[in-house]
Amino acid sequence: MVSTPADEIAHDFPPFFRVYKDGRVERFHNYVYVLPSDDPNTGVRSKDVNNNSARLYLPKITENNQKFPLLIYIHGGGFSIESAFSTGHDKYLHSIVTKANVVAISVDYRLAPEHPLPICYDDSWAVIKWAALHVEMSDHLITEPWLKDHVDFSRVFLAGDSAGANIVHDMMVRASASEKPLGDGFKIVGMALIHLFFGNDEPDEYCSFVFPGCTGLDDPRLNPALHFRLLSSLICLKILIFTTEKDVMRGRSLAYYDALKKSGWKGEVEIMETQGEDHVFHLLEPTCEKAGVLMKRLVDFFNEKI
Known part of the structure; x- marks a missing residue:
């Protein structure tokens, strides 16, 4: 035959x-799509926004004109699988919003290999710019009222898991590239990077395939630990890095942490390592004890006074 x-x-x-x-x-993994919904138990509401490029979550409102910090979250999956609309990430965002009392935007970017990098970066940046428009725009027919009415734009956080954490780092680099690229009043104060997906100094066939236009092993989007100048200019005040004992990319998280400390960046960086666990275990087993510890630290990070 x-x-x-x-x-x-x-x-x-x-x-x-x-x-x-x-x-x-x-694809070896096809996510299960879940519709946005209102949770009667937690009071969290969600809907898809900006031409379905993101899912927006609103925590329970207990006071008129109540304002919350804004979390912009970017999912992982090797740049090629998963979605903001998957069952797993939707549940995880519901949980973060409930526990941290934040408004959240979960970004849905186009996936490689049909849409090779840097498309995922550009899609994510477009959502962030859309959110930033709400600081000054007043026409509710154009803007999203959940953002306009309930977000404190002086407290914006970025967070992501795995490849999403990689994208989050690049979003912070873009936001730091000029004095006010996102306008007055939109202040990114911190970012949380969960189980980073970065390259290193070794050739990586996968990264080369999904990102054919990268500049090589020293590309700042894949190996930021080599770029002290970019790290030193990050505008956020604090960074929280999560890794695990068994994560194959643990060394890259440690290298990124060390590079931040050596770069001259003036903010505060912390790294938290979970013993005995592997890459993104908290999404695979979100109800386990160690996932709860990770969630608590994440929630505390979003609620700490700046």
């Missing part, structure tokens, strides 16, 4: 995807 291009594999990257010679992409 003669094989056809539909059967022949051109590129194979478990646990993410394989590409066949006819161009077809087969």
Whole structure:
């Protein structure tokens, strides 16, 4: 029996995807889409916004004109799987919003390999710029009222897991590139990076495939620990890094932490390591004790006084 291009594999990257010679992409993980909803138990409400590029979460309102910090969250998945609209990430955002009492925007970016990097970065930046427009715009027919009425834009946080943490770092670099790229009143005070997906000084076939236009092993989006100048100019006041004992990328998180401390950056950085666990264990087992410890530290981080 003669094989056809539909059967022949051109590129194979478990646990993410394989590409066949006819161009077809087969993902090893297909997320389960969940609709936005209102939770009667927690009072958290959600809806999809900005042409379905993000899901917006509003905590329970207990006072008129109540204002909350804003969390902009970016999901992981190797740049090629998962979604802001997946069951797992939707539940996790509901939990963060309930416990931390923040308004949250969960970004949904286009996935590689059909949409190679840097598309995910540009999509995420577009959502952040859309959110920043609400600081000064007053027309409720144009703006999103949950943001306009209930966000304290002087307390904005960025957070993400795995590849999402990689994207979050790049968003902070972009926000720090000029004095006020997002306008007056939109202040990113901190970022939380959970189980970072960065490259290192070794060739990486996967990263080269999903990011064909990168500048190589020293690309600042894949290996930021080599770029002290960019790190030293970050505008946020504090950074919280999470890693785990068994994470294959643990060393890259430690290198990023050390580089931040050596770069001359004036903010506060903390790293928290979970013993005995692997990459993104908190999403795979969100009800386990150690996931609860991670969640508590994350919530405390968003609620600390600046």
